Amino acid sequence: MAEVAYVNASRVFPGNPPVRAVDNLELAVADGEFLVLVGPSGSGKSTALRMLAGLEDVDEGTISIGGRDVTNVPPKGRDIAMVFQSYALYPHMTVAENMGFALKLRGVPRTRIKEKVGEAARMLDLEKFLDRKPKALSGGQRQRVAMGRAIVREPSVFLMDEPLSNLDAKLRVETRANIAALQQRLGTTTIYVTHDQVEAMTMGHRVAVLKDGVLQQCASPRELYERPANAFVAGFIGSPAMNLKTVPLTGEGAQLDGVVVPLPREVLDAVAAERLTEITFGVRPESLRLVGADEGDAVGRAFELTVELVEELGADAYVYGSARVGDRPERFIVRVDGRTPPAFGQRVRVAVRDLDEVHVFHPETGERLSG
Amino acid sequence: MRAFLVRHWYAYAMVLPVVIVVGVLVLFPLAQGIYFTLTNINEANIANPVLDRPASYEFVGLQNYLHVLSGSESYGAFWSTLVRTLIWTFGCVFFHYVVGLGLALLINRPVRMRGLYRVLLILPWAVPPFISVFAWRYLFNSQYGILNQGLATLGLPTPVWLGQSDLALFSVMVINIWLGVPFMMVTLLGGLQSIPHELYEAAEMDGASPWQRFRNVTLPGLRSVSSTVILLGVIWTFNLFHVIYLTAGQNPHTRILVTYAFERFFSGATRDYAVASTYGVLILSLLLVFVMFYRRAMRRQGEVW
Numbered sequence: 001m002a003e004v005a006y007v008n009a010s011r012v013f014p015g016n017p018p019v020r021a022v023d024n025l026e027l028a029v030a031d032g033e034f035l036v037l038v039g040p041s042g043s044g045k046s047t048a049l050r051m052l053a054g055l056e057d058v059d060e061g062t063i064s065i066g067g068r069d070v071t072n073v074p075p076k077g078r079d080i081a082m083v084f085q086s087y088a089l090y091p092h093m094t095v096a097e098n099m100g101f102a103l104k105l106r107g108v109p110r111t112r113i114k115e116k117v118g119e120a121a122r123m124l125d126l127e128k129f130l131d132r133k134p135k136a137l138s139g140g141q142r143q144r145v146a147m148g149r150a151i152v153r154e155p156s157v158f159l160m161d162e163p164l165s166n167l168d169a170k171l172r173v174e175t176r177a178n179i180a181a182l183q184q185r186l187g188t189t190t191i192y193v194t195h196d197q198v199e200a201m202t203m204g205h206r207v208a209v210l211k212d213g214v215l216q217q218c219a220s221p222r223e224l225y226e227r228p229a230n231a232f233v234a235g236f237i238g239s240p241a242m243n244l245k246t247v248p249l250t251g252e253g254a255q256l257d258g259v260v261v262p263l264p265r266e267v268l269d270a271v272a273a274e275r276l277t278e279i280t281f282g283v284r285p286e287s288l289r290l291v292g293a294d295e296g297d298a299v300g301r302a303f304e305l306t307v308e309l310v311e312e313l314g315a316d317a318y319v320y321g322s323a324r325v326g327d328r329p330e331r332f333i334v335r336v337d338g339r340t341p342p343a344f345g346q347r348v349r350v351a352v353r354d355l356d357e358v359h360v361f362h363p364e365t366g367e368r369l370s371g
Numbered sequence: 372m373r374a375f376l377v378r379h380w381y382a383y384a385m386v387l388p389v390v391i392v393v394g395v396l397v398l399f400p401l402a403q404g405i406y407f408t409l410t411n412i413n414e415a416n417i418a419n420p421v422l423d424r425p426a427s428y429e430f431v432g433l434q435n436y437l438h439v440l441s442g443s444e445s446y447g448a449f450w451s452t453l454v455r456t457l458i459w460t461f462g463c464v465f466f467h468y469v470v471g472l473g474l475a476l477l478i479n480r481p482v483r484m485r486g487l488y489r490v491l492l493i494l495p496w497a498v499p500p501f502i503s504v505f506a507w508r509y510l511f512n513s514q515y516g517i518l519n520q521g522l523a524t525l526g527l528p529t530p531v532w533l534g535q536s537d538l539a540l541f542s543v544m545v546i547n548i549w550l551g552v553p554f555m556m557v558t559l560l561g562g563l564q565s566i567p568h569e570l571y572e573a574a575e576m577d578g579a580s581p582w583q584r585f586r587n588v589t590l591p592g593l594r595s596v597s598s599t600v601i602l603l604g605v606i607w608t609f610n611l612f613h614v615i616y617l618t619a620g621q622n623p624h625t626r627i628l629v630t631y632a633f634e635r636f637f638s639g640a641t642r643d644y645a646v647a648s649t650y651g652v653l654i655l656s657l658l659l660v661f662v663m664f665y666r667r668a669m670r671r672q673g674e675v676w
Contacts, residue, residue: 053576054575055576074575075578076575076578082573082576084569084572084573085569086569088569090570090573090588101577101579101587102576105578105579149573149577
């Protein structure tokens with residue numbers, strides 16, 4: 001059990017110019033917390049994890065585990081266990097030997113190793129497979145062995161590097177829940193890297209979003225969803241992605257195809273202070289709704305969309321349509337009830353459900369302007 | 372039967388050329404060789420169309436085997452030659468493997484000019500063996516060789532490396548080790564590169580020291596490559612003729628089974644084809660037995676990957 005802290009930690013890969021794979025990462029993880037590092041590929045999330053593991057140098061700043069500075073401590077001395085994307089099971093060892101290897105190296109007596117391995121195997125439902133070699137296991141079983149190998153060591157921190165990306169979709173959902181439950185039960189601080197924002201949202205107590213080696217925001221999943229700190233986070237979290245459009249401003253709000261979406265006072269003040277004539281306007285597909293023909297009072301608040309594509313998912317349907325913003329067409333996605341989706345080519349009217357669900361970002365820096 | 376042929380004639384027709392080639396080039400000579408071991412065939416009684424002389428050799432049963440296996444000096448001192456062959460084979464293969472693995476490990480790490488080292492280390496293999504062998508003979512020359520000149524300047528004794536002593540065996544082994552290391556190095560380097568990098572990282576996280584990582588990741592990861600190259604190495608070295616013959620000629624101190632079979636076949640007062648064939652068959656049987664035991668041992672270890 002331990003807390004983890006990155007203090008201005010950077011990893012710079014030599015080159016011309018040098019690549020700052022992780023740039024001044026400042027992140028504190030509480031004891032027992034499940035923190036997810038998420039970002040697109042090349043965002044530095046895996047590098048950040050490997051720095052904590054000791055597999056990658058820390059070029060600037062420090063990293064501490066449980067209050068102890070481990071910046072220059074080899075992996076062995078950090079009291080951590082890691083689950084790799086490829087699982088990295090030793091192919092010539094049985095499941096039991098794989099799980100007990102770290103203990104064997106530490107000189108733990110054989111009976112004690114057997115006990116611990118047995119315990120972990122029970123937890124992960126691997127008892128039947130203890131004598132098998134990894135190649136005789138299915139993908140899901142291998143994944144569990146990799147988890148078991150980490151658990152057996154009882155480390156103070158678990159590191160997981162995309163441990164589910166080699167599983168099929170159904171198994172991934174199942175294992176996702178199992179890992180979260182296991183972490184809850186063991187109460188071990190866990191840092192989990194993924195590129196899948198659904199995993200991030202469902203598993204993490206907090207989620208740290210990285211882009212180009214820079215931490216964008218670290219907050220609870222709810223907070224990330226409701227108040228993304230910038231346009232990148234807004235577009236990355238949520239599926240389908242948020243509609244983010246650069247729109248002209250009027251005195252009261254954002255101008256969309258003959259409709260003005262009113263914006264709160266403080267946003268308008270902030271915009272005025274920056275003397276902006278345009279903003280990045282963000283609204284999630286689920287924050288939009290279709291306006292029925294009978295809703296006369298919606299006139300003036302709804303804008304028109306020409307349907308270009310409808311993706312039906314059963315419960316929901318995603319409507320892709322274009323609307324005029326300023327003088328150019330822009331594509332919007334609207335999440336609608338799966339029972340009554342509009343047809344291709346139809347012209348529908350769309351309104352924002354709740355003005356609180358509108359996000360406003362700076363058109364150049366991408367910083368959040370709305371409260 | 373007829374229906375079978377009608378259905379599968381095409382497959383048989385496709386296989387036929389290979390069957391013929393293997394039959395003519397392998398099976399027939401093998402059978403003939405085995406037959407010769409049961410006769411007293413030599414240069415004097417083989418059929419000679421030039422002299423218009425018919426074959427007059429006779430069937431002598433297992434006599435050749437009895438002579439050879441008696442270990443008699445006049446039949447090549449089979450047992451002591453066998454011991455020398457085994458020393459030669461396993462000595463060479465052991466050092467091929469150990470030195471090859473060492474170099475492969477060194478060259479596998481990121482060092483500057485790695486490409487250059489690789490080329491240089493593969494070079495001995497690219498030079499035609501007889502050229503290397505003659506170069507080595509000059510190095511080992513007792514009077515003018517650079518080796519002895521070096522030893523002399525250091526005030527050390529200057530032995531006759533390729534003379535009538537066991538030192539000659541040592542010398543030819545040195546030459547053969549030098550010749551054989553590149554092959555081991557290249558194959559083991561390939562094996563090393565096929566070991567997933569994460570395994571080393573996982574072992575590091577598990578707290579393994581560099582030696583423990585070598586023992587628990589590198590060696591098991593190389594097992595299938597190693598078992599193949601060691602098997603091949605043993606067979607090749609056991610039957611390696613040219614290095615010994617080109618370096619030391621018919622020196623009884625470097626005599627191994629194949630070189631003796633060659634001597635018996637091509638030289639001597641009467642070219643004794645029967646005894647040479649007997650040696651050939653014995654070599655083949657020894658290698659078969661070795662391969663059988665080796666494969667069984669490998670299987671017991673569980674050739675996984």
